[in-house]
Amino acid sequence: MIKRIMTPPSIDWPMKFKRKLESVQHPELREYYQAGVVDAQTPLDEVTFLAMDFETTGLDSEQDDIITIGTVPFTLNRVLINQAKHWTVRPRKQLEEDSVIIHGITHSDVLDAPDLSEVFAEILAQMQGRIMVVHYQRIEREFFNRALLTRINEGIEFPVVDTMQLETLVQQKSNGGLINRLKGRKPASVRLSASRSRYGLPQYTPHHALTDAVATAELLQAQIAYHYERKTPINHIWL
Numbered sequence: 001m002i003k004r005i006m007t008p009p010s011i012d013w014p015m016k017f018k019r020k021l022e023s024v025q026h027p028e029l030r031e032y033y034q035a036g037v038v039d040a041q042t043p044l045d046e047v048t049f050l051a052m053d054f055e056t057t058g059l060d061s062e063q064d065d066i067i068t069i070g071t072v073p074f075t076l077n078r079v080l081i082n083q084a085k086h087w088t089v090r091p092r093k094q095l096e097e098d099s100v101i102i103h104g105i106t107h108s109d110v111l112d113a114p115d116l117s118e119v120f121a122e123i124l125a126q127m128q129g130r131i132m133v134v135h136y137q138r139i140e141r142e143f144f145n146r147a148l149l150t151r152i153n154e155g156i157e158f159p160v161v162d163t164m165q166l167e168t169l170v171q172q173k174s175n176g177g178l179i180n181r182l183k184g185r186k187p188a189s190v191r192l193s194a195s196r197s198r199y200g201l202p203q204y205t206p207h208h209a210l211t212d213a214v215a216t217a218e219l220l221q222a223q224i225a226y227h228y229e230r231k232t233p234i235n236h237i238w239l
Contacts (some may be wrong), residue, residue: 010235011159013037013238014039014040017037026152029152032156037159038129040235041233043234045231047076047131049074049133049161049220050130051071051214052069052071052127053209054068054140055068055103055207056091058099061138061143065143067089067091067095067105068105068209069085069087069089070084070208070210070212070213072084072085073126073130076224076225076230079221085122089110089116090112092150095107127158131159131238133220134216135163135192137160141158160238163192163220164192175188192206192219
């Protein structure tokens with residue numbers, strides 16, 4: 001077991017939330033920041049997480065938009081499926097054929113869907129007091145921030161645990177370096193399905209926001225069980 005994987009210095013999220021409260025204007029955002037964030041030294045087994053996944057019209061947060069959002073709360077012991085949420089929202093960008101092929105969401109699916117501005121308060125309520133868990137944090141962080149900037153003229157910042165980043169660290173530690181390269185070994189894929197398979201987790205149909213959120217929650221549970229102590233402070237893995 002890898003008791004401690006080296007990670008970059010973490011952000012002081014409790015202090016950042018306090019500073020955001022000094023300048024935030026929108027009432028729903030203010031309520032989110034007022035709820036605060038767990039202390040940086042809180043053990044992982046005392047944290048309530050929220051796995052989150054977005055499906056989008058593309059990969060560029062400056063040009064593309066969110067289509068679906070899936071969230072599910074969980075702890076190291078349980079995935080709280082009965083509290084899971086899924087939203088389909090109408091993007092402000094035309095759906096492209098390439099993205100429709102990937103996620104299967106069509107023009108008719110979003111035609112009567114609400115704009116994100118109509119549901120983001122529900123999403124923030126799901127996020128309150130929880131640590132977000134995602135697989136590749138740039139998607140959820142950058143798209144949500146950009147979507148709120150566009151709609152309410154304020155962005156959002158929040159702590160995340162990135163299961164892709166954790167798996168990258170694991171692969172670099174076990175299969176990286178010169179000696180491994182000379183032996184023909186290299187880090188394995190850190191895509192969600194490939195990462196799950198290494199822990200014996202079942203394969204789910206990809207590119208459905210809620211299914212991928214559940215898959216991400218289960219992956220973090222496995223990563224912690226294999227590579228960390230349950231009493232590891234949250235600031236060792238949050239970004």
